Amino acid sequence: xxxxxxxxxxxxxxxxxxxxxxxxxxxxxxxxxxxxxxxxxxxxxxxxxxxxxxxxxxxxxxxxxxxxxxxxxxxxxxxxxxxxxxxxxxxxxxxxxxxxxxxxxxxxxxxxxxxxxxxxxxxxxxxxxxxxxxxxxxxxxxxxxxxxxxxxxxxxxxxxxxxxxxxxxxxxxxxxxxxxxxxxxxxxxxxxxxxxxxxxxxxxxxxxxxxxxxxxxxxxxxxxxxxxxxxxxxxxxxxxxxxxxxxxxxxxxxxxxxx
Amino acid sequence: xxxxxxxxxxxxxxxxxxxxxxxxxxxxxxxxxxxxxxxxxxxxxxxxxxxxxxxxxxxxxxxxxxxxxxxxxxxxxxxxxxxxxxxxxxxxxxxxxxxxxxxxxxxxxxxxxxxxxxxxxxxxxxxxxxxxxxxxxxxxxxxxxxxxxxxxxxxxxxxxxxxxxxxxxxxxxxxxxxxxxxxxxxxxxxxxxxxxxxxxxxxxxxxxxxxxxxxxxxxxxxxxxxxxxxxxxxxxxxxxxxxxxxxxxxxxxxxxx
Numbered sequence: 001x002x003x004x005x006x007x008x009x010x011x012x013x014x015x016x017x018x019x020x021x022x023x024x025x026x027x028x029x030x031x032x033x034x035x036x037x038x039x040x041x042x043x044x045x046x047x048x049x050x051x052x053x054x055x056x057x058x059x060x061x062x063x064x065x066x067x068x069x070x071x072x073x074x075x076x077x078x079x080x081x082x083x084x085x086x087x088x089x090x091x092x093x094x095x096x097x098x099x100x101x102x103x104x105x106x107x108x109x110x111x112x113x114x115x116x117x118x119x120x121x122x123x124x125x126x127x128x129x130x131x132x133x134x135x136x137x138x139x140x141x142x143x144x145x146x147x148x149x150x151x152x153x154x155x156x157x158x159x160x161x162x163x164x165x166x167x168x169x170x171x172x173x174x175x176x177x178x179x180x181x182x183x184x185x186x187x188x189x190x191x192x193x194x195x196x197x198x199x200x201x202x203x204x205x206x207x208x209x210x211x212x213x214x215x216x217x218x219x220x221x222x223x224x225x226x227x228x229x230x231x232x233x234x235x236x237x238x239x240x241x242x243x244x245x246x247x248x249x250x251x252x253x254x255x256x257x258x259x
Numbered sequence: 260x261x262x263x264x265x266x267x268x269x270x271x272x273x274x275x276x277x278x279x280x281x282x283x284x285x286x287x288x289x290x291x292x293x294x295x296x297x298x299x300x301x302x303x304x305x306x307x308x309x310x311x312x313x314x315x316x317x318x319x320x321x322x323x324x325x326x327x328x329x330x331x332x333x334x335x336x337x338x339x340x341x342x343x344x345x346x347x348x349x350x351x352x353x354x355x356x357x358x359x360x361x362x363x364x365x366x367x368x369x370x371x372x373x374x375x376x377x378x379x380x381x382x383x384x385x386x387x388x389x390x391x392x393x394x395x396x397x398x399x400x401x402x403x404x405x406x407x408x409x410x411x412x413x414x415x416x417x418x419x420x421x422x423x424x425x426x427x428x429x430x431x432x433x434x435x436x437x438x439x440x441x442x443x444x445x446x447x448x449x450x451x452x453x454x455x456x457x458x459x460x461x462x463x464x465x466x467x468x469x470x471x472x473x474x475x476x477x478x479x480x481x482x483x484x485x486x487x488x489x490x491x492x493x494x495x496x497x498x499x500x501x502x503x504x505x506x507x508x509x510x511x512x513x514x515x516x
Contacts (some may be wrong), residue, residue: 013356015358095275096275103492106458107470133363190370191417193369208376211375228372259369
């Protein structure tokens with residue numbers, strides 16, 4: 001297992017290494033100005049000198065993302081369960097939830113900044129808005145996708161409604177719930193970054209904006225690398241949790257829209 | 260039976276509309292301002308916003324059309340590149356072993372973080388917005404194209420080989436049509452997320468477009484302008500999605516989800 005993992009990552013890693021070497025040589029030979037494209041060595045030394053600061057700002061954004069994610073996902077799960085059991089509520093809200101999932105929530109960042117100020121609150125609200133909808137929609141779809149034979153069987157054994165939910169409906173919905181989480185988890189970090197773009201004093205969004213104003217492209221790229229690592233870590237975490245929770249489920253890893 | 264069906268269908272259309280109407284009425288009456296203690300100049304009434312929008316139609320149309328064409332360009336460029344590269348990576352083994360895992364990993368990376376870098380590279384204007392939107396649209400189409408190309412049923416391939424079909428024929432007649440049910444959801448994602456990329460780039464730095472209007476409104480506290488921009492973006496997001504769905508229906512009419 002470990003050997004095959006190692007084998008599958010050697011080639012991509014070698015490719016990245018070669019790319020960095022080519023990049024370094026190209027920048028040196030063509031004498032590219034560091035504002036336009038800093039050499040990998042310059043970026044590395046920047047990361048080396050400011051590693052702790054970068055880590056601090058990344059952790060601020062991750063914190064905003066995780067608080068918003070916890071709130072958005074729990075409300076989303078609860079609401080998803082409610083609308084499966086209440087037909088009126090489902091009819092009234094499901095089309096709106098589907099529409100709200102599609103619209104660009106990033107446009108709300110400046111508005112939330114005016115209402116909630118420069119602090120952490122507007123970031124958390126954006127993250128909630130971005131993570132809530134995919135979770136509700138997928139939870140509701142998953143709970144509704146139950147095979148009638150299974151519930152019929154449960155009813156013939158006089159299983160209580162709670163038991164049917166706990167033993168049949170919810171496990172059956174898990175693949176859908178995780179499909180929602182695979183969208184929500186990486187987007188939580190993106191949402192926090194976008195909210196920071198609209199106005200902030202700290203976080204990875206600040207690192208990136210500060211770099212434009214001071215013309216330090218190495219800071220921009222270092223910020224992008226830290227954001228990328230945070231995004232990949234969050235996505236891998238949810239993938240691992242998914243695999244541990246439902247080892248029986250072999251999913252088709254279709255792309256999620258991470259903007 | 261038929262009558263009940265019809266009643267159900269009308270309620271399923273009317274109920275959400277009623278919810279929206281109720282929301283706007285509550286907003287108009289000023290409940291939000293009271294409950295959340297937000298003054299009227301921060302949260303204006305819907306009628307005020309609407310009156311502002313009708314007064315400034317040409318301004319809104321000008322910036323909306325810029326954002327529209329930016330996201331359209333981003334969507335077309337990004338998904339075209341995604342499809343072509345997806346096929347190329349699938350066909351060439353070296354690429355599949357080296358950059359395929361990297362691209363899969365890249366799909367979960369926050370692409371919006373690239374906005375400041377693209378603005379440094381291309382300057383303030385339309386190009387960084389298109390570039391970010393295209394970059395965002397690129398990944399879901401690419402990943403789904405690669406997955407779709409790999410999902411050809413082996414029976415079909417065996418059949419094609421037993422008829423000595425050329426590799427081009429196999430691709431054109433079997434692999435690609437079979438990949439389309441994967442590519443179309445990718446295109447749907449690309450259509451809505453490319454707009455997000457354009458707006459994010461416009462919010463970071465721009466000189467035109469709806470994102471620019473929203474940022475200007477933020478700095479001037481012209482809230483009707485901001486809400487007008489947001490409403491137009493919401494409409495645009497929904498229409499892009501609907502267009503992508505129709506495109507999918509046109510490309511794979513045989514496919515039922």
